Amino acid sequence: MTKQINLTIDGINISVEEGKTILEAARSLNIHVPTLCYHEDLCVAGNCRVCVVEQENVKNLPASCATPATEGMVIHTNSMKVRLARKHIVELLLSEHNADCTKCYKNKNCELQTLASQMLTGDHMFLDLVPDKKYTIDRFNTAIIKDDSRCIRCQRCVRTCEELQSVSALGVAYRGDKMKISTFFENPLFEVVCTNCGQCVNRCPTGALIERNYIDQVWDAIYDPTKHVVVQTAPAVRIALGEALGMAPGKIVTGKMVAALRRLGFDSVLDTDFTADLTIIEEGHELLSRLKKALVDKDPKTALPMATSCSPGWIKFIEHTFPEYLPNLSTCKSPQQMFGALTKTFYALKRKLDPKNIVSVSIMPCTAKKFEANRPEMRSSGYKDVDYVLTTRELGIMIKQVGLEFEALPEEHFDSFMGTSTGAAVIFGSTGGVMEAALRTVYEVVTGREVPFDGLNITPVRGTEGEVREATILIEKVKPEWRFLEGVELKCAVANGLAHAKTVMQNVRDGKANYHFIEIMACPGGCLGGGGQPIPTNRDIRSKRKSAIYEEDMGMPIRKSHENPEITAIYKDFLEKPLGHKSHELLHTHYTPRKRY
Amino acid sequence: MATSDYLIQDLVEKYGRERTSLMPILQEVVQQKNYLSDQDMTEIAKELDLSAAQVFGTATFYSFLDTEPRGKYVIRVCKTITCDMHGKKLIIQTLEDMLKIKVGETTPNKKFTLLETNCLGWCHEGPAMLINEKPFSGLTLERIHDIISEYMHK
Amino acid sequence: MSDAKLKRVDLIFGEYSNVKYKVLADTLIRSNEEILKDLLDSGLRGRGGAGFPTGMKWKFTAETPGNEKYVVCNADEGEPGTFKDKEILTRVPRKVFSGMAICGKVIGAKKGFLYLRGEYKFLLPDLLKELDQYHEFSKQLGHDFSIEIRLGSGAYICGEESALFESMEGDRGEPRNKPPYPTTSGYLGKPTVINNVETFVNVLMIMRLGPDQYKKLGTTDSRGSKVFSVSGDTPIPGIYELELGMPLERFVDEFGDGDTKAVQVGGASGFCVPRKKFKDTVIGFEGVPTGGSMMLFNSSRSMYNVLHNYLEFFEEESCGQCTPCRVGCQQLRKGIVAVKKGDKKSVYLDQLMKLSESMKITAKCGLGQSVANSFSSIVNNFKEEMIY
Numbered sequence A: 001m002t003k004q005i006n007l008t009i010d011g012i013n014i015s016v017e018e019g020k021t022i023l024e025a026a027r028s029l030n031i032h033v034p035t036l037c038y039h040e041d042l043c044v045a046g047n048c049r050v051c052v053v054e055q056e057n058v059k060n061l062p063a064s065c066a067t068p069a070t071e072g073m074v075i076h077t078n079s080m081k082v083r084l085a086r087k088h089i090v091e092l093l094l095s096e097h098n099a100d101c102t103k104c105y106k107n108k109n110c111e112l113q114t115l116a117s118q119m120l121t122g123d124h125m126f127l128d129l130v131p132d133k134k135y136t137i138d139r140f141n142t143a144i145i146k147d148d149s150r151c152i153r154c155q156r157c158v159r160t161c162e163e164l165q166s167v168s169a170l171g172v173a174y175r176g177d178k179m180k181i182s183t184f185f186e187n188p189l190f191e192v193v194c195t196n197c198g199q200c201v202n203r204c205p206t207g208a209l210i211e212r213n214y215i216d217q218v219w220d221a222i223y224d225p226t227k228h229v230v231v232q233t234a235p236a237v238r239i240a241l242g243e244a245l246g247m248a249p250g251k252i253v254t255g256k257m258v259a260a261l262r263r264l265g266f267d268s269v270l271d272t273d274f275t276a277d278l279t280i281i282e283e284g285h286e287l288l289s290r291l292k293k294a295l296v297d298k299d300p301k302t303a304l305p306m307a308t309s310c311s312p313g314w315i316k317f318i319e320h321t322f323p324e325y326l327p328n329l330s331t332c333k334s335p336q337q338m339f340g341a342l343t344k345t346f347y348a349l350k351r352k353l354d355p356k357n358i359v360s361v362s363i364m365p366c367t368a369k370k371f372e373a374n375r376p377e378m379r380s381s382g383y384k385d386v387d388y389v390l391t392t393r394e395l396g397i398m399i400k401q402v403g404l405e406f407e408a409l410p411e412e413h414f415d416s417f418m419g420t421s422t423g424a425a426v427i428f429g430s431t432g433g434v435m436e437a438a439l440r441t442v443y444e445v446v447t448g449r450e451v452p453f454d455g456l457n458i459t460p461v462r463g464t465e466g467e468v469r470e471a472t473i474l475i476e477k478v479k480p481e482w483r484f485l486e487g488v489e490l491k492c493a494v495a496n497g498l499a500h501a502k503t504v505m506q507n508v509r510d511g512k513a514n515y516h517f518i519e520i521m522a523c524p525g526g527c528l529g530g531g532g533q534p535i536p537t538n539r540d541i542r543s544k545r546k547s548a549i550y551e552e553d554m555g556m557p558i559r560k561s562h563e564n565p566e567i568t569a570i571y572k573d574f575l576e577k578p579l580g581h582k583s584h585e586l587l588h589t590h591y592t593p594r595k596r597y
Numbered sequence B: 001m002a003t004s005d006y007l008i009q010d011l012v013e014k015y016g017r018e019r020t021s022l023m024p025i026l027q028e029v030v031q032q033k034n035y036l037s038d039q040d041m042t043e044i045a046k047e048l049d050l051s052a053a054q055v056f057g058t059a060t061f062y063s064f065l066d067t068e069p070r071g072k073y074v075i076r077v078c079k080t081i082t083c084d085m086h087g088k089k090l091i092i093q094t095l096e097d098m099l100k101i102k103v104g105e106t107t108p109n110k111k112f113t114l115l116e117t118n119c120l121g122w123c124h125e126g127p128a129m130l131i132n133e134k135p136f137s138g139l140t141l142e143r144i145h146d147i148i149s150e151y152m153h154k
Numbered sequence C: 001m002s003d004a005k006l007k008r009v010d011l012i013f014g015e016y017s018n019v020k021y022k023v024l025a026d027t028l029i030r031s032n033e034e035i036l037k038d039l040l041d042s043g044l045r046g047r048g049g050a051g052f053p054t055g056m057k058w059k060f061t062a063e064t065p066g067n068e069k070y071v072v073c074n075a076d077e078g079e080p081g082t083f084k085d086k087e088i089l090t091r092v093p094r095k096v097f098s099g100m101a102i103c104g105k106v107i108g109a110k111k112g113f114l115y116l117r118g119e120y121k122f123l124l125p126d127l128l129k130e131l132d133q134y135h136e137f138s139k140q141l142g143h144d145f146s147i148e149i150r151l152g153s154g155a156y157i158c159g160e161e162s163a164l165f166e167s168m169e170g171d172r173g174e175p176r177n178k179p180p181y182p183t184t185s186g187y188l189g190k191p192t193v194i195n196n197v198e199t200f201v202n203v204l205m206i207m208r209l210g211p212d213q214y215k216k217l218g219t220t221d222s223r224g225s226k227v228f229s230v231s232g233d234t235p236i237p238g239i240y241e242l243e244l245g246m247p248l249e250r251f252v253d254e255f256g257d258g259d260t261k262a263v264q265v266g267g268a269s270g271f272c273v274p275r276k277k278f279k280d281t282v283i284g285f286e287g288v289p290t291g292g293s294m295m296l297f298n299s300s301r302s303m304y305n306v307l308h309n310y311l312e313f314f315e316e317e318s319c320g321q322c323t324p325c326r327v328g329c330q331q332l333r334k335g336i337v338a339v340k341k342g343d344k345k346s347v348y349l350d351q352l353m354k355l356s357e358s359m360k361i362t363a364k365c366g367l368g369q370s371v372a373n374s375f376s377s378i379v380n381n382f383k384e385e386m387i388y
């Protein structure tokens, strides 16, 4: 048992485990101490100092987030001294800050603003320092905008990019009054190793790092009578959108989301889950064909392990960091891009629409998808396959803009074609989901039997945060045509968060692991913790979203991608067969080596 | 370019690839080339398996790890209180006149850069300055003339 | 006034033996307990400014389990008006290395570092020469403790111990959260003793003289002598080794130019003592402490300029990570400019005083915490100079 520490906070005695901070102790008493640089997912920085509290018999005010509780401590979280010091700190931050909230994307969703309003910082105490600062805004990126004039230098973004993502595209530069958050040589984000994962955006307490929003462009398309606007929604949006609209985390809002999208005026409300199923079919067959090449043809050039390719943050990461492993990536496009390519071909054909009049919009938990949609290779329909990518947050804003009472909306169903999906697609939203969905299909293709797991739940590959999950699936009693796989132990690895992806790839590179198949999601927890998800996102909220996803899976009538009737139909009507000619043209892609430096 | 790559390689050989080698490597590059170019910093980042932004972050923290081109002789005049009281302003003016540059600038022939810095630890003999690593204290106008003329002919 | 002269001490710089590394050799054969006891008895407190009892620091580190420990000598001397470590390293580097080697023995470290500020790089060739000698002697003595010199690159904050470790680790010199303290988690997260240059020399002197004789110098709270860096308006600027616990009045009598209106004790992060308080001020841990810097100002000086100069120093030398210090320093400097120019009413100074108080209690490290020292002592004592 760990040692217990007894202390008093605001007159209440409490006992906490040794090592817990004053902040954690206070929170467990439901005493709210304000914080800015603190974030549950990150190491403690202790630099904003807004969380200071008073400790009896100590001259200085300790920062509660960074100070461990010690025996006999007597803490006051709201003494006069504390209140004045905190107010000074917030006033100081504001004096460096371009606080024109009405022009700011984070207006009403900003931690600094909230503190300022609580503290009634009406007339500013101190001099306005902004005119002397040469703040710049980096708007050159398709996914993320960095506005230094709104940065409070809490370094959350820096810690995110380093600790969770091992990218360190952002760092702290210069010193003293000139200290700022910067890329290498202050280059624009699009020129550096940034993966557009948006994890920093998700953790930025202010409007300094935000997604580039395409809300107005989407409205323009909706109101343009000549355009047919198709919207697709990713698996992880439906379990988080509610949060952006005032609901508690972990609520599944699929039906209400569909209803809302219709009311916003989209002409067709479809489901990325459909192409998630399609991805499984294509990627599953790709895996099998690689295994065949390796095991039967003994082709030494076969790139194994095969790695999933549906997370565009991960794609850009590997392009920069392990370009020599690009052949190991599945050539499958992400479900979003498959969907886009099919929208302006298959869907257009079926609905007798001219693809040039179709505007294809996607709702994603992700900022990297914005970048992905703008890749030059993502035009296989002859047009830009996906015209606009909105995050879960942006959809939340649109719903608020039209004044919909979200919780009161009825549950509606996706349109079809390309609106039907399975439980396998739903779990794409969580780490390990693609792996599980693929195994459900691959195992059955090869053996004719369902995966030997209770209720199809392949729990050993369900990823967990903060670690690399490894699992081995024994393939036995195969169908005759797959004889070469008899007795093969399929070695799988699942990682989420780029720091763990890096570990996996280093192990592969150094020959420490011989996987067949690896699933990587750039964001902690997978898409459910995506950079485009509602703010705040933290461990607790992610775990609620995760439960919702698996709940949704369990509730689906069909839970295996290859049993999706629309999938069968699209192969029959249009694509012919997995990895066929049409698939290659529309559903597969190639990658670009990029420099890490 | 090739020479630059060799320098970094050599330094990495000499100091090792640990993060703890970063400062000595940066310091020696500055000593040899007067500043850290973006190529040098990326090269160092690659060798030490750091991100370029991390190297940039460390370099820009330190006043002596310049990230913009500097002259062969970097003059840093102390501007802290005792030197200031003992005539630092006049010293700066004289240097500006002699070198025909302002504080923060480098002569067109890339020979001199004139900068200000904080206390050098020669307060008892102020005003003081450094030329590269060499300290000069007890500065007077005549001394400045002599010193700079000497360096001009170096 | 010659009879009022402060007693000169010749301990730190004095030659005492022509046998090299004699005290070190004599000490290495003693037990760690004896050495620690002497140190604790001597009452030695750190000479880097904070004045933590050195014996305690070593004891804690010795008691922390771990077979990888470090000794670091802080030679980042950057406090304006301080130049005594430079003098020590120039004249008696051997004593510094000996002190470090003793520390290595006591805490069980095999490796020591001397972090030398970049501005003192010119000392490097001589220091390396002496270091070669040290290594030879330690080999002869069978003492497994090597010393390496690391250079700073122009950042005052790296004198703060945890920032110094960050710098040695190749990072930005941003001070860490405390706890943990260096005694448990210092360089590379290992237990580390970090002491000022002069502290290590004092250790050696205690080993030479024994605690009793050492204690005869100074006062109860401030044992031993201290190397002072004297600058500013004085006819005799330079390095002086004096007893701790001296009255400031006598110091001014001896070092002033007859027109001293204020003395800044302890550098920019220290306190400004105006003429009317010379009489009641004692220099030492019981009064106004100093890392050695004594700057004298005569009545021709504008204390507004002095304060402005200090604040500019802090504004640039702050690491910039924490709000109170990064923004507070800018506000204080710009604030006094605004008052001087008449853009702000003089009552704004009161606002700034309160701000400096908040900085003192909320800043993450000693830099931000000590800006209020000079700010409040100058503004309080020379208010008219701030306004008119």
Ligand SMILES: Cc1cc2nc3c(=O)[nH]c(=O)nc-3n(C[C@H](O)[C@H](O)[C@H](O)COP(=O)(O)O)c2cc1C
Pocket: C045, C046, C047, C048, C049, C050, C051, C052, C054, C074, C075, C076, C077, C078, C079, C156, C157, C158, C159, C160, C161, C162, C194, C195, C196, C197, C199, C365, C366, C367
């Ligand atoms: C901003 C700042 C600068 C400092 N600079 C120095 C310095 O240059 N030299 C020094 O020995 N200690 C300096 N210190 C104190 C060190 O943090 C540390 O307390 C000291 O090295 C401990 O040694 P001592 O116990 O021997 O004094 C500084 C502290 C702060 C907050």
Ligand code: SF4
Pocket: A097, A098, A099, A100, A101, A102, A104, A105, A106, A107, A108, A109, A110, A111, A112, A113, A150, A206, A207, A208
């Ligand atoms: S970042 Fe926050 S405080 Fe700043 S302008 Fe935006 S909403 Fe206002």
Ligand code: SF4
Pocket: A144, A160, A161, A165, A167, A168, A169, A170, A193, A194, A195, A196, A197, A198, A199, A200, A201
């Ligand atoms: S988007 Fe991701 S990779 Fe880019 S700076 Fe932010 S955290 Fe780093």
Ligand code: SF4
Pocket: A150, A151, A152, A153, A154, A155, A156, A157, A158, A181, A200, A203, A204, A205, A206, A208, A209
């Ligand atoms: S960009 Fe945002 S997260 Fe990063 S330091 Fe600034 S305010 Fe903090």
Ligand code: SF4
Pocket: C157, C174, C175, C317, C318, C319, C320, C321, C322, C323, C325, C326, C363, C364, C365, C366, C367, C368, C369
């Ligand atoms: S007080 Fe100043 S120097 Fe210290 S951590 Fe804060 S910003 Fe950095």
Ligand code: FES
Pocket: A034, A035, A036, A037, A038, A045, A046, A047, A048, A049, A050, A051, A052, A063, A064, A065, A066
């Ligand atoms: S939240 Fe504790 S210092 Fe920022």
Ligand code: FES
Pocket: B078, B079, B080, B081, B082, B083, B084, B118, B119, B120, B121, B122, B123, B124, B126, B127, B128, C080, C081, C082
């Ligand atoms: S004030 Fe110039 S050297 Fe110290």
